[in-house]
Every structure is written in C-alpha cells, then in structure tokens.
Amino acid sequence: MKTINSISGMRKKALKWRQEGLSIALVPTMGFFHEGHLSLMRTAKSKADLVVVSLFVNPAQFGPNEDLSRYPRDFERDSKLAERQGVGCLFCPDAGDIYPPGFQTWIRVEGLSHGLCGASRPEHFRGVATIVAKLLIIVQPDMAIFGQKDFQQLRVIRRMVRDLNMPVNIIAHPIVREPDGLAMSSRNIYLDAKERESALSLFQALRLAEKMVAKGCRSGPEVIQAIRNHIQSFDNTKIDYIFLGDPESLEECREIVGEALLALAVWVGKTRLIDNTLLTQ
Amino acid sequence: MKTINSISGMRKKALKWRQEGLSIALVPTMGFFHEGHLSLMRTAKSKADLVVVSLFVNPAQFGPNEDLSRYPRDFERDSKLAERQGVGCLFCPDAGDIYPPGFQTWIRVEGLSHGLCGASRPEHFRGVATIVAKLLIIVQPDMAIFGQKDFQQLRVIRRMVRDLNMPVNIIAHPIVREPDGLAMSSRNIYLDAKERESALSLFQALRLAEKMVAKGCRSGPEVIQAIRNHIQSFDNTKIDYIFLGDPESLEECREIVGEALLALAVWVGKTRLIDNTLLTQ
Numbered sequence: 001m002k003t004i005n006s007i008s009g010m011r012k013k014a015l016k017w018r019q020e021g022l023s024i025a026l027v028p029t030m031g032f033f034h035e036g037h038l039s040l041m042r043t044a045k046s047k048a049d050l051v052v053v054s055l056f057v058n059p060a061q062f063g064p065n066e067d068l069s070r071y072p073r074d075f076e077r078d079s080k081l082a083e084r085q086g087v088g089c090l091f092c093p094d095a096g097d098i099y100p101p102g103f104q105t106w107i108r109v110e111g112l113s114h115g116l117c118g119a120s121r122p123e124h125f126r127g128v129a130t131i132v133a134k135l136l137i138i139v140q141p142d143m144a145i146f147g148q149k150d151f152q153q154l155r156v157i158r159r160m161v162r163d164l165n166m167p168v169n170i171i172a173h174p175i176v177r178e179p180d181g182l183a184m185s186s187r188n189i190y191l192d193a194k195e196r197e198s199a200l201s202l203f204q205a206l207r208l209a210e211k212m213v214a215k216g217c218r219s220g221p222e223v224i225q226a227i228r229n230h231i232q233s234f235d236n237t238k239i240d241y242i243f244l245g246d247p248e249s250l251e252e253c254r255e256i257v258g259e260a261l262l263a264l265a266v267w268v269g270k271t272r273l274i275d276n277t278l279l280t281q
Numbered sequence: 282m283k284t285i286n287s288i289s290g291m292r293k294k295a296l297k298w299r300q301e302g303l304s305i306a307l308v309p310t311m312g313f314f315h316e317g318h319l320s321l322m323r324t325a326k327s328k329a330d331l332v333v334v335s336l337f338v339n340p341a342q343f344g345p346n347e348d349l350s351r352y353p354r355d356f357e358r359d360s361k362l363a364e365r366q367g368v369g370c371l372f373c374p375d376a377g378d379i380y381p382p383g384f385q386t387w388i389r390v391e392g393l394s395h396g397l398c399g400a401s402r403p404e405h406f407r408g409v410a411t412i413v414a415k416l417l418i419i420v421q422p423d424m425a426i427f428g429q430k431d432f433q434q435l436r437v438i439r440r441m442v443r444d445l446n447m448p449v450n451i452i453a454h455p456i457v458r459e460p461d462g463l464a465m466s467s468r469n470i471y472l473d474a475k476e477r478e479s480a481l482s483l484f485q486a487l488r489l490a491e492k493m494v495a496k497g498c499r500s501g502p503e504v505i506q507a508i509r510n511h512i513q514s515f516d517n518t519k520i521d522y523i524f525l526g527d528p529e530s531l532e533e534c535r536e537i538v539g540e541a542l543l544a545l546a547v548w549v550g551k552t553r554l555i556d557n558t559l560l561t562q
Contacts, residue, residue, distance in 0.1 A: 104392045105444035110385040163386035
C-alpha cells in the first residue's frame with residue numbers, strides 16, 4: 001500500500017492507473033477506522049481494481065464549537081488496517097494544501113443541506129460537499145463509497161454529483177453496527193460506560209419505530225412521540241432532532257406511505273450521535 | 282465541425298479525443314459571436330489539437346430584471362463563424378439538461394465575487410462559477426480560454442479552478458476592440474447611434490487614466506474623479522462603478538503602486554457596458 005500526501009502526487013498516480021485501464025474506487029474518510037470503514041474498503045475492493053482511501057479530518061465540516069481538535073486520530077493503526085483490507089493507496093493530504101491561503105470557493109447543495117443535521121450544523125454540508133468534490137476531482141475515481149449512517153451526507157453528495165455532472169458512481173453501504181446494535185462511529189470512543197448504555201437508545205428507538213409500522217401504525221407524530229419517550233427514558237440523553245420524511249427530497253411527512261426515512265441525532269453527554277433506518281409501509 | 286447538444290454525447294466525444302492523446306481547448310461562450318469570441322477560438326486552435334466552443338446562454342448568471350430573454354441569439358451565423366475558425370465541436374446543451382428539476386448545487390467564490398459587478402449583480406458570479414465548473418467537468422479540457430474584458434470573471438474562475446484542484450490551464454485573452462476603441466460585446470447590438478457615441482466614453486476614460494498615470498499621477502481618487510467627469514460629459518451615461526484596486530485580490534486601493542486594475546461598468550441608456558485596463562506605475 002502506498003501512502004501519498006501531496007495532491008499532485010495523488011493526481012499523477014490516479015491518472016497513471018486510469019491510463020493503464022484500471023478502475024478506481026474512492027473511500028473518503030476522516031480516519032480512526034472502525035469496522036464500518038473497513039467494510040466500505042472491502043466493498044470497494046470487490047468492485048474496483050484499485051482502492052484509494054482518503055484520510056483527512058476536514059476542518060471545514062466542523063462548526064466553531066465542535067470537536068475538531070479532539071477528533072480521534074491514529075495514523076499508524078489506520079494504515080495497518082487499510083493495508084489489511086487490500087487498499088492500494090492511502091491519500092493523506094495536509095489541511096494547508098487542501099485549503100491554501102486565499103481559499104474561498106465553496107459548494108452548497110442548497111435544499112438538502114438545510115434540515116436534519118444541517119439545522120444544528122449550518123456550514124457542515126458546505127464543508128462536506130466541497131471536500132468530496134475536491135477529492136473526486138483529484139482522484140477521478142470510477143466510484144466512491146459512502147456509509148448510509150450519514151444518510152443526509154449521502155443524499156447531498158448524490159445530488160452534487162448529479163448537478164455538477166461528475167462522472168462517478170456513488171455507492172451506498174448499509175450501516176455497520178456493534179453486536180448490541182449501536183451504529184459504529186469514530187465518536188463512540190468519547191462515550192464512558194454509562195453513556196455507552198444510553199447510546200443504545202438510538203438503535204432501540206429505530207427498532208421500536210419499525211415494530212410500530214410493522215403492526216400497522218402510519219402516523220408520523222405517534223411514531224415520533226414513542227421514540228422521544230424511549231430516548232428520554234435514558235440517562236443523559238438530549239434529542240437534537242427526530243426526522244421522519246421522504247428519503248429522496250428529505251422533506252418531512254406526517255404519514256408513513258411507501259418508504260420513509262427515520263433519522264435521529266441525539267446528544268449523549270457531550271457526544272452527538274446519529275442513526276437512521278428506512279421504514280417501509 | 283460537429284454540433285453536440287447532449288451532455289453525455291459531449292462527454293463521450295471529449296473522452297474519446299483524450300484517449301487518442303489529443304489536447305482540448307474549451308472556449309465557453311453565450312453565443313452571438315463577435316471578433317472577440319473569434320479571436321479566443323483562434324488562440325485556442327493555436328494551442329490545442331481540438332477546440333470545443335460551448336454556446337449556452339446561461340440563465341443562472343442573469344438577475345431577475347436583466348436581459349436574459351432579449352439576449353441576442355443567432356445560431357446559424359455562430360455555427361458558420363465557429364467552423365471558419367477551425368473549431369472542432371460546438372457544444373449547445375439545453376437549459377433543461379444543464380439545470381434539471383431539483384437542481385440545487387451552486388459554487389460560490391466568496392471574496393472575489395462581492396465587489397465590482399458582483400455588487401450590482403449579486404448572484405451573477407455564482408451562476409458563472411457553477412456553469413464553468415460543469416463545462417470543465419463535462420469536457421475535461423487541457424485549457425480554457427477567457428476574454429480579459431470580464432476581468433472579475435477571469436479572477437473568479439482562476440480562483441475556483443485552483444481551490445477545487447481542477448486540472449485545467451486557464452488562459453486569458455486581451456480585450457478585442459472596435460477600430461475606435463469600444464470593447465467588443467454581444468450587448469453592443471443594443472446601442473442606437475447616439476448611444477454608440479456615448480459608449481465610447483468607457484474606452485476614452487481608460488485612456489485618460491493611463492495618460493494621467495504616465496504623467497506621474499499616483500492618486501486613485503484623482504484618477505477616478507477625472508474618469509467620472511469624462512463619462513458624465515456624455516449623454517445618457519450612468520456610472521455603475523469605477524474600481525481601482527489590486528488585480529489579484531480585487532481589493533480597492535487609493536494609491537497606484539505597481540500594477541493596478543481600473544475597471545468600469547457604465548449604463549448607456551438601457552445597456553450596461555464594462556471595460557478595464559491595467560495601470561502600471
């Protein structure tokens with residue numbers, strides 16, 4: 001596995017591979033790999049000749065009071081894990097090269113970025129869209145793989161790729177969970193033992209909603225109220241949002257017809273966790 | 282010369298050329314070609330194996346009360362003129378394909394887009410940056426040629442290309458003028474005989490400023506006042522802005538040191554004209 005730091009080096013390498021007729025899959029990450037990341041890499045490996053994993057803790061997608069400085073990092077471990085999944089290249093650019101002095105170009109996906117996580121993280125998706133566009137332009141992969149835990153991010157990126165005519169196939173990967181159901185996240189490391197228990201409330205709430213719908217409930221407000229009650233019964237939880245709506249447009253709905261996205265963001269102590277599921281009528 | 286309307290057709294054709302090892306120059310235009318456009322095409326032809334001219338009157342760069350509906354169009358004439366310059370391909374996409382239903386992704390170059398034309402045309406450069414990015418992504422040319430009359434546009438595009446790591450060389454082409462000095466523009470056709478006389482005030486004002494600087498004047502306010510007086514001495518002129526500042530950052534300056542950009546926007550009747558020059562100490 002090759003580790004590349006420079007943008008021009010990455011561009012050259014990827015160009016060479018493309019000229020040799022090799023297909024490339026990109027897995028954009030912020031590092032501190034867990035099984036979720038690793039399964040994205042294995043999926044990438046199964047679909048393309050070469051896997052490029054980008055590892056960049058993107059300052060532009062953190063708000064001023066968020067956890068950029070304490071976001072977990074472990075390059076040595078990440079590097080070994082990536083190599084074991086058959087990754088061909090780890091691309092680790094410097095923040096100063098990605099955002100050089102005078103940088104001022106931002107990509108906004110306007111409608112899809114506003115609700116859900118965008119409501120409490122107003123510039124988050126601007127940062128996500130811009131870095132993903134830059135990575136896609138530098139690497140020019142045939143496909144890029146994203147986890148479905150960040151459902152809104154996936155929608156924003158799909159929309160951007162379509163709107164800007166980027167020649168890349170965006171592939172969604174199902175959420176990978178701990179044995180007890182907690183969605184894997186680099187931020188789970190922030191949780192102490194008691195918070196780890198409360199963190200399970202998100203997964204349990206999603207299962208509760210699925211059961212209600214399976215039993216015939218079609219009322220959004222009823223489902224949301226049941227979820228709210230469940231999460232609030234845990235210590236140290238604070239709901240940021242419970243969203244029920246259309247998985248394409250991300251517009252809220254009051255009635256569950258066809259397929260609906262149920263997405264949650266919950267503070268557990270000082271850690272903000274997200275999770276989601278698709279409810280089918 | 283090939284005329285292509287579909288985005289996928291253009292992408293395929295350009296890919297084929299690249300795979301054959303041919304270099305491509307893109308000349309983005311809104312059509313209604315004058316000698317300015319044609320000289321961009323000839324420059325493109327002298328630098329690349331193949332020239333792609335895009336012809337798209339981009340609704341996103343017109344404000345709500347601007348001249349989108351009456352912007353001059355003459356496809357037959359444009360097509361013949363382009364062919365005569367040795368253009369390989371005229372790309373004329375439909376607005377409905379460029380901005381399909383649900384389109385919502387916009388690129389903003391934040392600082393550089395605010396002053397000068399951006400002050401009176403607040404979403405103009407958002408529209409310009411977005412369409413140029415889309416064209417660059419679709420065609421993936423080695424180089425793209427822009428006229429220096431739209432100086433701020435050129436700066437915005439250079440900044441965007443650098444910030445988004447787009448692998449393209451942006452080439453500036455000097456302003457092409459009528460024999461009496463009026464900068465060529467598709468909008469000159471709006472001018473009646475009397476307005477055509479007043480339109481010359483822009484070029485004359487620029488020459489006046491150049492002479493003042495050649496004689497040793499270094500004061501921005503003095504130069505601007507002289508220009509203002511000159512333009513206002515013509516019938517039916519209304520100054521939108523007179524800008525004197527740094528050609529890189531587009532920040533205003535009061536003193537002329539090194540190289541300074543002098544840029545004008547003036548209404549002549551109902552037609553808004555722009556022009557500029559670089560003043561050198």
